Amino acid sequence: MSDARRRFEVDDHESYARPARRSRPRTKQRPTYTDATTGVVVTRDRGRYTCRVESDGAEGDVRSVIAVRARPLGRKAVIVGDRVRLVGDVSGDPGTLARIVEIEPRTTVLRRTADDDDPIERAIVANADQLVIVTALADPPPRPRLIDRCLVAAYDADLDPLLCLTKADLATPDELLETYRPLGVASVVTRNDTELAPLVQERLADRVSVLVGHSGVGKSTLVNTLIPGADRAIGEVSEVTGRGRHTSTQAVMLPLPFGGWIIDTPGIRSFGLAHVDPHQLIKAFPDLDEVTEECPRGCTHARTEPECALDEAVAGGRLDAARVESYRRLLDSRERHAGD
Numbered sequence: 033m034s035d036a037r038r039r040f041e042v043d044d045h046e047s048y049a050r051p052a053r054r055s056r057p058r059t060k061q062r063p064t065y066t067d068a069t070t071g072v073v074v075t076r077d078r079g080r081y082t083c084r085v086e087s088d089g090a091e092g093d094v095r096s097v098i099a100v101r102a103r104p105l106g107r108k109a110v111i112v113g114d115r116v117r118l119v120g121d122v123s124g125d126p127g128t129l130a131r132i133v134e135i136e137p138r139t140t141v142l143r144r145t146a147d148d149d150d151p152i153e154r155a156i157v158a159n160a161d162q163l164v165i166v167t168a169l170a171d172p173p174p175r176p177r178l179i180d181r182c183l184v185a186a187y188d189a190d191l192d193p194l195l196c197l198t199k200a201d202l203a204t205p206d207e208l209l210e211t212y213r214p215l216g217v218a219s220v221v222t223r224n225d226t227e228l229a230p231l232v233q234e235r236l237a238d239r240v241s242v243l244v245g246h247s248g249v250g251k252s253t254l255v256n257t258l259i260p261g262a263d264r265a266i267g268e269v270s271e272v273t274g275r276g277r278h279t280s281t282q283a284v285m286l287p288l289p290f291g292g293w294i295i296d297t298p299g300i301r302s303f304g305l306a307h308v309d310p311h312q313l314i315k316a317f318p319d320l321d322e323v324t325e326e327c328p329r330g331c332t333h334a335r336t337e338p339e340c341a342l343d344e345a346v347a348g349g350r351l352d353a354a355r356v357e358s359y360r361r362l363l364d365s366r367e368r369h370a371g372d
């Protein structure tokens with residue numbers, strides 16, 4: 033387990049154990065719900081969570097169960113991707129409501145800082161393993177700073193980033209691919225006038241991938257191609273909850289027909305990064321991390337650090353200058369500029 037993953041587990045356990053203010057002190061021993069039903073939270077809508085539950089019997093037999101939070105959760109937030117334990121009416125029949133009594137330990141947590149005036153960390157998605165950064169090569173033009181910020185969010189959360197460059201019929205991907213090559217970011221280039229699915233499928237199969245990208249980059253086109261019938265084009269309508277059609281900004285987790293899941297995040301186009309610790313970020317780059325063991329105490333490895341071991345390693349030919357420079361560009365991107 034990587035350090036980032038371990039850190040989240042520790043955090044999560046702490047926040048579980050901490051009693052809510054003005055409530056009775058919680059007993060050390062928390063109840064276990066061994067006979068409860070397990071489900072995955074696929075979306076949230078006004079305090080109601082849609083959970084996908086697999087039936088015990090036939091494989092592939094799944095149902096949607098609407099649930100609310102229950103008291104044992106305390107103040108712990110339930111987020112999309114969470115594996116939860118459900119009690120009460122778990123039939124999924126119309127009009128029924130189950131209760132979420134427990135959240136299983138998360139393997140990863142994608143977070144963002146709400147904004148710079150409100151630097152509270154907010155967990156957005158649990159248990160994902162890949163962050164797909166969808167960027168058009170033209171129309172709208174790529175915004176590398178935004179890509180950098182998404183990469184920082186991915187590395188910080190211990191998700192593998194995947195750069196998905198769309199609209200390759202309009203412009204060449206060469207320059208962008210060159211920019212991200214030193215960081216070793218995986219990439220896939222698509223265009224909708226050819227078969228785009230197989231390329232992307234290979235990258236998404238059997239994984240839990242979060243899609244981010246701003247309006248017009250072709251995210252819906254991609255989702256509809258991957259999941260025929262997903263119907264994502266029409267104004268981000270929440271069709272999962274079955275509670276009427278309305279525009280949703282909530283993340284929605286959709287099963288892929290070839291295995292795995294994608295989590296579409298219509299409300300998330302960028303990440304506040306105030307919570308990101310540079311000493312954590314470098315863990316995503318083991319070769320750099322190793323070298324920085326020789327840094328003076330407290331070195332942030334930024335360009336302005338006078339005695340950073342990264343500079344020495346570049347001068348001595350042990351590290352690639354472009355890789356170090358790219359890492360530092362990511363570090364810098366944590367600071368918010370207008371337009372982020």
Ligand SMILES: Nc1nc2c(ncn2[C@@H]2O[C@H](COP(=O)(O)OP(=O)(O)OP(=O)(O)O)[C@@H](O)[C@H]2O)c(=O)[nH]1
Nearest residue numbers: 198199200222223224246247248249250251252253
């Ligand atoms: N030329 C070209 N146009 C594309 C491609 N993929 C999508 N488009 C077009 O780009 C426009 C935006 O595509 P969408 O899939 O709606 O983009 P989106 O990212 O979901 O945007 P929002 O729905 O606003 O979030 C549409 O007119 C698509 O037809 C592509 O590969 N090449």
Ligand SMILES: [Zn+2]
Nearest residue numbers: 327331333340
């Ligand atoms: Zn350093």
